[in-house]
Structures are given as C-alpha cells and as structure tokens.
Amino acid sequence: MKNILIIDDEINICTLLSKFLGKHGFQVESTMSGNAALKMMKEKTFDLVLCDYRLKDTDGAQLLQDIRQLNPHTIVIIITGYTDVRIAVEMVKNGAYDYLSKPLYPDEILSLVHKAFAHKQAELERSAVQPVDAGSAPEARESLLARDSTGKTDKYVYGESAGAKELIRQIKLVAPTDYCVIIFGETGTGKESVAHLIHHHSKRHNQPFVALDCGSLSKELAASELFGHEKGSFTGAINTKVGAFEQAQGGTLFLDEVSNLSYDIQVALLRVIQEKVIRRVGSMKEIPIDVRIIVASNEKLSESVQRGKFREDLFHRFNEFTIYIPPLRERNEDLQLFITSFVHQVEKELQKKCGKISAEVWECFQQYNWPGNIRELKNVIRRACLLTPEHEDITMSALPLEMKESFSQSFDNDRQATGELVMQANDNDLKTVALQAEYNKIINVLKEVKYNKTKAAQLLNIDRKTLYNKLRLLNINY
Incomplete structure (x- = not known):
C-alpha cells in the first residue's frame, strides 16, 4: 500500500x-x-x-x-x-x-x-539500464566508473569492449555540442542512460533533463504532453498545463520511441525545431524555447521513413548525429562488469551478502542471447539474489525458466554436434580427425578463459574474426 x-x-x-x-x-x-x-x-x-x-x-x-x-x-x-x-x-x-x-x-x-x-515505476524499470557504481569492489571500481571535473564518480557502467569504448567516444564527442542526436538500439540497451550521459557532459548539465515516452502517448495526449495546454482548451483541460518543452527550457528533452508519434505531431515538431517556438494547445501565444532534443528508437528511423511511418524532413532535422548502442550479446566482454555492478546494487537493496555465481550459471549467461539486453540482465540478477539464501552460491535453480530451457537446448545441440564429430572421426579421414582436434581445443580454451572470445583468440594465436568463423564452422554456440 x-x-x-x-x-x-x-x-x-x-x-x-x-x-x-x-x-x-x-x-x-x-x-x-x-x-x-x-x-x-x-x-x-x-x-x-x-x-x-x-x-x-x-x-x-x-x-x-x-x-x-x-x-x-x-x-x-x-x-x-x-x-x-x-x-x-x-x-x-x-x-x-x-x-x-x-x-x-x-x-x-x-x-x-x-x-x-x-x-515512478517506469523510472525504476528504466533504471535497470542505468546501473549504480560497484561500491567497494576494488577490482571493478576503476573500470566501471568515470570521473567528472570535480573528481566525483558518476553512476554508469561504461564497459570495456570495443563497442562500449566506441559508444563512449561518440557520446563525449557530441555531448558538448547542441546537435540533435538520434539514439538507435534494441529494447533494454540503455538508450535513456546514453541520453543522460550526453546531457551530463554537455554545457546544459545544470539545466533540466526531461524524458518523455512517446510510445505511451495517444494522438490526443501527445500535443498536450509536448507543448502544454491552456485551461478549458478541450474537455478535461481543467487547469493550464506546462508541456515537456517548457519544462526542459535551457536543458535537454529526450523523446523515447519517437517513431510512434502521429503524423500531425511530427508536423508540429518540425515547426518547433525550425522556429524554436511552441504554442500550447488552445493558445495563440508563441513561447520561445531553447531546448536540445535527443530522440531514441528501437527501429531505424531511416527504415521508418521508407515505410512512410516517419516524415523524411523531420528525420533529417533530427539526424545531425546518430549513436548506435550494440546489444548485450555483442558485448560479452562487458558481461562481468554489469553483473558485478548489479550484484552489489542488489546487496545494498536487500541488505544481504550474495554468494558467487556458479560455473554453470556463468556458462548459461555466456550462451544466452539476452533479448531484453541490460534491463533483462539486471532483472535476472535481482531475481537470483532474492531467491538465493545469503552467502550461498547462485545456481541454475534461481534463474528464470526460459533461460534454463535455452541453456538446456544449447547443451543438447552441442552434445549432438560433438557426437556427430566423434562418429565421423572413427573414419580414417585426416580432415575429419583434424576438425575433431580443433573442436576439442577450442572448447577447452573457451572454458579456460570463461568463454571470453577475445582472450580465447589470443591463446589460440588467431584473431577474433577467425575464431568466430571457426565457431560457426564447428557449430559451437558460445
């Protein structure tokens, strides 16, 4: 209650x-x-x-x-x-x-x-993609956190993968400007966190940051939420309302899932960007605005333009700079950083000490496709820490059913593939025997480095691209 x-x-x-x-x-x-x-x-x-x-x-x-x-x-x-x-x-x-x-x-x-x-509930859910710092864990603190000009740490897990480093490079490059930015990424990858980072590193960081989820706005409500309305301008307009543009005056306005806005609202947005003035619903008075706009979408706006869902002229107004957030499945090197951060956060929330993650769970995490990305990972960690008694290791029993089923299916596929290779190796075919030896060597090295493909490639003295090709050839799903 x-x-x-x-x-x-x-x-x-x-x-x-x-x-x-x-x-x-x-x-x-x-x-x-x-x-x-x-x-x-x-x-x-x-x-x-x-x-x-x-x-x-x-x-x-x-x-x-x-x-x-x-x-x-x-x-x-x-x-x-x-x-x-x-x-x-x-x-x-x-x-x-x-x-x-x-x-x-x-x-x-x-x-x-x-x-x-x-x-508030939506904010809490979105915070899943904006994890807090890793506390006192000395092995993680420096890699997890960045420091501002005052020496204080901010609350973002940046990651150490090539994709993560490129993402941060682009954020710091565009942040000091007043460019409109399009952020593209799958659901749960942290689009709002990236928008926050851009604002945090901009000249507007002392001004408001206002986020609006366009995916939840009906055609009737969108104009009121964006531009505000005057009292009595329509049925139910009991009071004057200040819209998101006015709330963000001098700062940054983040429009999430912008492709869901209706055609009429897109026309109104185009005028606002061009003229830098807004009019509340029911008013003829023009209000000057100084707002930086960042938009986000889980589908490419250029493709939305081709389908006729999004105005081309508005797309070009927004598209001064585009940032792509890679999905979690392409950032396996960052998985440990996120897990360390989330576990420490949950320990603070639950006021209990969580045990280690078992080898089987870690293997499952490495193989899982993470369709919900970072948000899903955080929810899985929260669930696992809650279900696991204090100080005990986190095991497969604490994971959601869909993850356990996915892992079991992957294990069966690998076992079947291994069996096929062994059967073929019984023949006196040198090529097949060589494939079997290569398969076993790669599996052993992957297990040794806890399925870190970068480290595995280094130990095998090959580059990552060659390793990925071999994994596909040998039907190894890691």
Missing part, C-alpha cells in the same frame, strides 16, 4: 483529501505545517507528498528542497491557489512531479496520483 502525506494549512482540505484517497486504497496522513511534515518524514517514508505552496511556517519551494534532501525518491505534487504558471514551472524544474491549482477536483487528483506512481 502506498503512503501519502497531505500538507495543507486548511483543515478541510486535509480531511477531505485523506478520506478520498483513503477510500481508493492509499495509506494517508496529514498535517497543517511544514515543520511537522518534515518531522513525520524523518520517522516514516512516504511515497508521495501533496503539499500546499503557501504554508504558515514555510513555502513550497523550501519544503520541496527539504523533502528532496530527506528522501529524493518521494514524489512531490504542489497545490497552489495561485495561477502564476512561472511558479509552477519553477517547482517542476526544481524536482516537483506536477502541480494542482485550487479549487481541487477529486477525479483530477486521483488521476494525477495514479499517473505519478506509474511514472
């Missing part, structure tokens, strides 16, 4: 909101002062706070800052009796999720609360 705290100096509002939200399954407490609220939050964690902007002992701006210091994960929605949109925008820029204007309408409140929790 979610915990909600109401902070308002009007007792009637506290009472009504408490009863209303309580009836809809929330655990609700209320107070009429900011100081009392902070004391309550020190003693108990609240998932969401509904806070009046004007209080007798403080104001919303100061209270928002205090709440974020106490618990940065608490969602804050500001209640204001003032129609000054600039205050509301400032609140959102400083970390508030959204705002409500008095008089309050029950359906609007409930809708916004549900939306806020859904947004």
